[in-house]
Amino acid sequence: MPLTRAQPATGTEDTETVAPAVDLVLGASACCLACIFTNPLEVVKTRLQLQGELQAPGTYHRPYRGLVASVAAVARADGLCGLQKGLAASLLYQSLMNSVRFYCYSLACQAGLTQQPGGTVVAGAVAGALGAFVGSPAYLVKTQLQAQTVAGMAVGHQHHHQSVLSALETIWRQQGLTGLWRGVGGAVPRVMVGSAAQLATFTSAKAWVHERQWLPEDSWLVALVGGMISSVAVVAAMTPFDVVSTRLYNQPVDGAGRGQLYRGLPDCLVKIWRQEGPLALYKGLGPAYLRLGPHTILSMFLWDGLRTLARRGWHQDT
DSSP states (O other), rough: OOEEOOOTTTTTOEEEEEEEHHHHHHHHHHHHHHHHHHHHHHHHHHHHHHHHTTOOTTOOSOOSHHHHHHHHHHHHHHHHGGGGGTTHHHHHHHHHHHHHHHHHHHHHHHHTTSSSHHHHHHHHHHHHHHHHHHHHHHHHHHHHHHHHGGGOOOOSSOOOOSSSHHHHHHHHHHHGGGGGTHHHHHHHHHHHHHHHHHHHHHHHHHHHHHTTSOOOOTTTHHHHHHHHHHHHHHHHHHHHHHHHHHHHSSSOTTTSSBBBSSHHHHHHHHHHHHOOOGGGTTTTTTHHHHHHHHHHHHHHHHHHHHHHHHHHHHHHHH
């Protein structure tokens, strides 16, 4: 059954929602399509976040300076294809994480939980946490692959993986099953914060635009405006956790699979603050916004559009 009816809150109209199983496919598809366009900015953002790791400002070599220069630096060092490093792992992560995230969020909508005060924030955070846990191995490999480059441009630890499968095999062989989830302690709060901000602000922004009646109710511009507003909230809330997550995933490990630089999320936050300064938690902010902004706009816009098509298809069938 492609559509279900959500239980309306008092004083609200009964609304049709896409079934969770359909949302699983639509959400993952939308985010994977967005990822293809925004992955080059993810590569640049990763390099900027690792640059100067645990070093005082002004004391280290900076091969990456600003967005445009960093894009050019990656292209010179790794070729134009280098701007799509880790794309396969990124697509795997987006499909795993967002299928779980949108499925769980749709379940909450179906149950009417998102119509309660604060319901969209809680549902988005919980759905994001579950998605982040499932997708963590893919994000681990993505981060390590995107950090890899020639010696003269290297920042952060270099893992020297050959592919996604070889990376997963190496980590499994050297660190065991738990090694594939190393760094998940930083990924879960990262996606919880980002998912709560994204889903809650997108839903609220669309409702706000509808109330103002600036645009036709069924216009694609409503979803576009909602995505633009949502992207600002996502970047502001998520970037510090994004920096920490990148550091935790990319750090070298000892023979027992323990991180050699950070013991976990709190330790990483404290070390970055003390040794690099508080502004280091916003390293790569420009590429982060230009990556997360379009990604949020595209994914939310595509998700909303695919859901609309699914509803129309169901109405035609019935």
